Structure formats: C-alpha cells, structure tokens
Amino acid sequence: MEEKNEKWKVISSEYLHNEPWLTVRKDHVILPNGNHIPAYYILEYPEWVNVIAITREGHFVFIRQYRHGIQEVSYELCAGVCEKEDASPLISAQRELLEETGYGNGTWKEYMVLSPNPSTHTNLTHCFIATDVERLSDQHLEATEDLSVHLLTLQQVKDLLQGDAIKQALMAAPLWKYIAENKLF
C-alpha cells in the first residue's frame, strides 16, 4: 500500500521569473505514489503581515483601496510585506500601520499565522492585534499607494464580515477569530 502524506521529491527546479513582485519556480516532482508532476508551479514571496488595530476609543483602523485582481474597492486591514531591513514581522507590521494610516503605539501581539495558499505560495502571513493605538502622524504613502483611512465601530466591522465585504481571506480569518474569542457575535 502506498504511503500517505509524505513530502514530494523534487528532481529538477527552475525559475521562470525572478522579479520583486513575481517569482515563479517550476518544479518537476515525484509523489510518494510514484506519479510525476513535470511542471508544478510555486510562487515565492517574502513574509507578509497584517494588523487588527484598535484605538483607545474602541474604533477599528481600516483602509479602503482598489484591488486590481478582483477590480473592486474594499475595506481592508492594514497589511504589507516584510522588508529585508525589518528586524521582525512585528517591526514590519508597526512600520506598515504608521506608513499607511499614521497610527502607532499601543500594545501589540502576534495573533495568528496563516498561509495565503500552502500549495502554491512559499510564505506565511503574520497577523497582529494592536490595542490602544493612537494617531501619531499623517499617512506616508508610496507613489503607487492610493488608500484612505477609516475608523469603524465593532458593529460596522461585524456588518462588513457578515456581508462578505471583507473578501481577503488573510483578513477575514483573524477578524472572525477575534469575534469568536471575545464572544462578540
């Protein structure tokens, strides 16, 4: 009987693209059952972060921006990429919150770790929760960022979740976990 749940064996590997925003690797793999997949595509990315940021007054710091994949504007948590110069995912998340929203300080903890897609993506997303954040400055956006900041009430966040308006799974998961753990439903 074939063995289940074993790692695949990679017999060759090549990069089809190797750019900052698109790194695609093609692996020729053999499964434990002996079957070959001659072209299995892997997307390599750096680690990602996002944060549920809640102000001293109990408002949730959301951003609203256009997303070209689904060609829709939507409410999102602040999120970003871990840069090489960031000492840790926490530093990345704090940097992104300050840059994108102008909010900072408060009490931070890593809340959950998710994969955008364990079958195709190499990276993980570190989801933080930051309480008692406060407005420290204006936004400091990059030229290619076009987003607005919105302070939402818990009821507004719950309405967005229940209406499937928070579509990004990496954001819906920690928000639903927060609702579940704090018995807010």
Add this chain to the structure above:
Amino acid sequence: MEEKNEKWKVISSEYLHNEPWLTVRKDHVILPNGNHIPAYYILEYPEWVNVIAITREGHFVFIRQYRHGIQEVSYELCAGVCEKEDASPLISAQRELLEETGYGNGTWKEYMVLSPNPSTHTNLTHCFIATDVERLSDQHLEATEDLSVHLLTLQQVKDLLQGDAIKQALMAAPLWKYIAENKLF
C-alpha cells in the same frame, strides 16, 4: 486633491503564461494619482470551492495532505477547483467532497465568499457548509492526489485552529466564522 479609491486604467496587457495551473497576466496600469505601474502581475484562476462537512454524528470531515508551497503536511477542509462542466460552485463542492472523501448527501448552503488575494488573484472561493453528510463510497482520487480522510471532533477542530495548524486562510476564515456564529468558543 487626487481622487481616492478609483479603478486603475489598463493601458496594455499581455499574457506571460497561459497554462491550466499558471496563467500570469502583466498589465501596464495608471493610478488615479497619475502614477504608472509598468508591470503589475495578475494571476488568473477559475473559481475555487471548499466545504465544512459535518456528519450526522457531529464529526468534521477533514483531509490531510502534503502541500508543496510550504512543504508541510496539514489538516485541511476538502477543497477544489470549479471545472467548466460544473453547473455551479455548489456542484463543484459536492463533486470534490465525494471524490476526495467519499462523503455526500446532507444539507448544503453557501456560507461565505472569499478572495485568495484581491490584489493578485482574479478568482473567488465559495465556502460551503454541509451538515448531516454520510459516507457513500470510497475515495476517487486523481493520480496526482495523495490524501487521507479524517473525522475530527469539534474539540479537535478548535485545538487545530487555536494552534495555527489550519494555516490555509481560505479554510481558517469559514471555520472561525462557524465557531463565532455558533458560540462554540
């Protein structure tokens, strides 16, 4: 003042890859603030489905398989791709559950709609919940599928969620929603 939250204008578009498991489009876009992004990469996929399947006895039907992106074996919901011949995402989800686990029948509803990544992916994931499912047959796996079926208790599912062992965000989100809505935390 620049306008916020508007759609980007695509001034040219080309396909770098156009295969069943990897379709990459490169768009040259102009943002509402006038800035250009000469190479914005979009991954085109068909719609995806997954299902929280619960047996008549209250067990959760999970699968366990190796995922080459993060090179780990993990517990997952049954999930798959909407094939062209499927009349609807519901049909796709019912087909995948039967093929991958041998379970079927029961009462089905669409539970939430998520995006794997609204900035890079064109597709949505339709998450279903199926109650009172029963074992109808053996698995019918494709040659490249190597997965085992596991019936988990609610407590086991909660332990996996709290231990960050359900890493796939498209699965963690509906499971945490289920825990929140049914006040099971």
